[in-house]
Amino acid sequence: xxxxxxxxTHVSKQFGDTVVLRDINMEVERGKVSCLIGPSGSGKxxxxxxxxxxxxxxxxxxxxxxxxxGFVGDGKDRRRQSPAELRKVRSKIGMVFQQFNLWPHMxxxxxxxxxxxxxxxMSRSEAEDRAMRQLDHxxxxxxxxxxxxxxxxxxxxxxxxxxxxALDPTIMLFDEPTSALDPELTGEVLSVMRExxxxxxxMVVVTHEIGFAASVGHKVAFLDGGKLLFHDTPxxxxxxxREPRLEQFLxxxxxxxxxxxx
Amino acid sequence: xxxxxxxILAQGPKILSGIVVTILIWVGGNVAAAVLGFxxxxxxxxxxxxxxxxxxxxxxxxxxxxxxxxxxxLYFGGPYIGLRLDPITAGFIGISVxxxxxxxxxxxxxxRSVPVGHVEAAECVxxxxxxxxxxxxxxxxxxxxxxxxxxxAIILLKETALLSLITxxxxxxxxxxxxxxxxxxxxxxxxLALVYWALVEVANWLGRIAERKLSKLSA
Ligand SMILES: Nc1ncnc2c1ncn2[C@@H]1O[C@H](COP(=O)(O)OP(=O)(O)O)[C@@H](O)[C@H]1O
Ligand SMILES: [Mg+2]
Numbered sequence: 510x511x512x513x514x515x516x517x518t519h520v521s522k523q524f525g526d527t528v529v530l531r532d533i534n535m536e537v538e539r540g541k542v543s544c545l546i547g548p549s550g551s552g553k554x555x556x557x558x559x560x561x562x563x564x565x566x567x568x569x570x571x572x573x574x575x576x577x578x579g580f581v582g583d584g585k586d587r588r589r590q591s592p593a594e595l596r597k598v599r600s601k602i603g604m605v606f607q608q609f610n611l612w613p614h615m616x617x618x619x620x621x622x623x624x625x626x627x628x629x630x631m632s633r634s635e636a637e638d639r640a641m642r643q644l645d646h647x648x649x650x651x652x653x654x655x656x657x658x659x660x661x662x663x664x665x666x667x668x669x670x671x672x673x674x675a676l677d678p679t680i681m682l683f684d685e686p687t688s689a690l691d692p693e694l695t696g697e698v699l700s701v702m703r704e705x706x707x708x709x710x711x712m713v714v715v716t717h718e719i720g721f722a723a724s725v726g727h728k729v730a731f732l733d734g735g736k737l738l739f740h741d742t743p744x745x746x747x748x749x750x751r752e753p754r755l756e757q758f759l760x761x762x763x764x765x766x767x768x769x770x771x
Numbered sequence: 772x773x774x775x776x777x778x779i780l781a782q783g784p785k786i787l788s789g790i791v792v793t794i795l796i797w798v799g800g801n802v803a804a805a806v807l808g809f810x811x812x813x814x815x816x817x818x819x820x821x822x823x824x825x826x827x828x829x830x831x832x833x834x835x836x837x838x839x840x841x842x843x844x845l846y847f848g849g850p851y852i853g854l855r856l857d858p859i860t861a862g863f864i865g866i867s868v869x870x871x872x873x874x875x876x877x878x879x880x881x882x883r884s885v886p887v888g889h890v891e892a893a894e895c896v897x898x899x900x901x902x903x904x905x906x907x908x909x910x911x912x913x914x915x916x917x918x919x920x921x922x923x924a925i926i927l928l929k930e931t932a933l934l935s936l937i938t939x940x941x942x943x944x945x946x947x948x949x950x951x952x953x954x955x956x957x958x959x960x961x962x963l964a965l966v967y968w969a970l971v972e973v974a975n976w977l978g979r980i981a982e983r984k985l986s987k988l989s990a
Binding site (some may be wrong): 602603604608610612613624627628675 | 894906907
């Protein structure tokens with residue numbers, strides 16, 4: 510067993526003729542946080558979605574907690590995993606989306622307990638007890654009976670985080686979790702994520718919050734045009750003089766966090 | 772000349788049997804049509820591009836030709852290929868197939884109305900495809916597909932009148948037969964219209980109840 514929660518080796522992804530990821534090699538250590546930054550269209554979401562197996566890499570391998578994801582072998586010997594094998598590997602991963610993607614016909618409690626009942630086979634009361642604890646953890650116990658439409662964006666995203674955490678993943682993936690939120694609501698979501706990082710969760714976070722990446726990320730990965738240009742400590746990545754593409758990116762995506770680093 | 776509804780209503784039991792046949796074919800055919808349409812839409816949604824394109828063809832054919840032509844082909848044309856059906860069976864199959872083509876489109880629109888992300892979120896927490904359909908897709912599309920489904924049910928009810936032309940003893944056939952025997956055509960037609968309308972109102976009423984229940988669920 511390695512100490513790596515995720516190991517991506519020579520991962521490439523094409524949509525038709527469009528090459529979106531080019532030979533990505535990236536490792537994420539257990540209990541560490543990697544933040545993925547880069548211009549829009551650089552392939553951040555695609556990389557994260559390949560790790561969540563929402564997209565299938567065109568070539569290359571991804572190991573999750575030492576287990577191959579989706580495919581076994583490489584090159585000519587590459588074959589699909591059985592559904593059972595795949596489910597087992599995927600169950601280690603929790604995913605949080607930019608648009609929350611809560612199910613609108615279920616309450617917060619319903620959203621968090623659904624998979625516990627239907628996938629884990631828990632009884633309703635067992636599942637709801639556990640879901641309630643999870644909602645408490647993200648500070649939303651009082652809102653358990655609310656439907657997504659009755660919650661603010663920040664609350665919805667915290668429910669979505671609770672929904673993913675309820676299944677005990679060892680890795681959490683976040684795709685721009687605060688980008689759809691009003692600025693005053695990003696703080697509550699980021700603080701839940703900070704807490705999660707402090708508890709030792711392995712996390713990969715696509716974000717434009719450079720400040721968050723610099724302060725919470727153990728590593729920062731910079732993607733540009735489908736290539737992983739760096740994956741290093743924030744100090745090493747943000748230290749001057751910076752690589753020109755990164756400098757240019759930081760200039761255009763300048764926000765409070767980046768200003769801090771100047 | 773004055774209207775004489777008494778001569779029509781005196782044939783109560785005959786009329787009633789016609790109404791019962793109409794209701795049976797309508798309700799049975801409508802349920803079969805909805806189930807079949809849902810299965811077709813589901814195959815198209817999950818079966819890959821080939822299946823999707825292939826299933827489009829029969830749907831277009833059925834939506835593109837008159838119901839009357841379809842049931843004539845089925846009932847009178849069937850024997851040429853060894854398909855000999857009694858009128859009621861032919862009528863039931865006709866209504867089911869005709870309705871299925873429209874229900875397939877209703878459910879296809881329903882599937883498309885659910886954001887892909889809601890399905891991906893379900894996939895990520897380990898739901899199987901059937902569970903995704905049952906716990907995410909169907910409930911999310913329910914409110915959207917309900918009004919066109921009620922509409923479709925109403926259209927199917929009225930299309931059953933054409934089954935009289937393949938000698939199905941449904942209410943258009945029985946009531947107009949009474950009308951001609953008793954020289955009371957107009958009265959027969961008025962009675963017929965009122966019964967159809969009453970059945971349509973029942974469908975509307977059930978639809979409104981379902982809609983209210985569903986919107987309460989999804990607050
Ligand atoms: N399903 C898809 N089909 C075709 N092209 C896609 C698809 N998903 C993403 N892309 C393309 O891949 C590139 C990278 O997209 P994405 O990973 O979403 O970038 P980012 O998250 O960094 O903004 C973009 O050019 C986008 O248009
Ligand atoms: Mg993105």
